[in-house]
Amino acid sequence: MTLAPSLVAALAPTGTLRACINLGNPVLAGLDEQSTPRGISVDLATALAQRLDVALELISVDTAAKSVDVVSAEAADVGFFAVDPRRATTITFTAPYVLIEGYYLVPQTSAVTINADVDQAGTRVVVGRGSAYDLFLTRELQHAEIVRAPTSPSVVTTFLEGGYEVAAGVKQQLEADIASTAGYRLLNERFMVIRQAMGLPIARSANAHAFLAAFVEEMKASGFVADALRRHGISGAEVAP
Template sequence: MTLDSTLLAAFAPTGVLRACINLGNPILAGVDAQSRPVGISVDLAGALAKRLGVALELVVVDAAGKSVETVTNEQADVGFFAIDPRRAATIGFTAPYVLIEGYYLVRNESPVKTNADVDRTGTRVVVGQGSAYDLFLSRELKQAKIVRTPTSPAVVKTFVDTGCEVAAGVKQQLEQDVAGLTGYRLLDERFMVIRQAMGVPITRGEAALTYLKSFVEDMKREGFVQNAMQRHGITGVSVAPAE
């Protein structure tokens, strides 16, 4: 991939690559013992900055909606998002690099046994505001009421504290948040596959998006994404197929 000055300016108009890192999804990013951001998205951001030949600056947020807003407003140059048609109005997406599963969590005594049981009048489903599964369920659920929390990590606590009937989220996040608690179960099947991609503001132009798409395909093909998952101990997700 040839990089000219125009393309470099599209990615790093301030002279550094500003990458937005969302800590609200533990599969993608978290913090280490020194409170430094770490994870697959951080590794990919570093690899992109190295390929561009610029320094990396991390813009850290705690929710998917904030990440979308940050990149849309060009307060960051690239970000890591689940692909969704609503977000595509302002962000250009690559193909996904990992596939993540969205699941429902209920209490053991809940009459909800299958995904089809969720969309009923009187059922309240707790989601993280602006998350991929919030956007998806806002379109799909016709009778259930959606209750939104500021961030995805707050979903289970809100579900437990308020007595809502269902919590929705990334499978690993739900499992992590109920670890040590009794009386809860995941339903047996996912309700969606979250296609996690990189993205740039659409204002940066088609050439920048094409370059980023090629970068992501290289990272998948060369084993970078798989190695990052292993390095950070991420299980239960898969590297997206080549496109």
């Protein structure tokens, strides 16, 4: 299919699709043995560049907040984010392509057994600064104190070194980070579903936003997203409806 030049220019105004890749979420992306970004977000960016028939440039960052900043400033054309109303002031999101879960981690000896136990005065909850679950818990928690680690991958380290009561994060990240440390447990219920979507700077044309939305729906319906999850060995995440 030949796309209108105006549409291609709206999506990749420099002639290259600049895709921002957040390496701070292992469900979305990571680095291979050659320190090259890999993961479902890289696969989607590659497929989109091929569809537009333009070159691809990957702009890697280590936090979701940085990815939001880069795309909002139009230093990148497209990014991969958890949908959140605060971010929607500068970014237009597609429907989600993947659903992942936010969980709480506590010491084995903690009296906290269900999510409702977390929101208590004197409880300190460690989150990744600017992450989707930081934004969500900032709105939701009324009594607990939020402690912000610099990045999502540093949440568990901050939690352990600071002797805090609770760590919050993506289930897979928490499980991986605590795997070799005894004496800790995840609560057995999620506190949120994190809806991962693609997004463009809000100032891009309506046609560009509509094209990206349709692209994501096609990638889900065709099995591309499910295949990417399997190929990269991602468990515990599901293709969004």
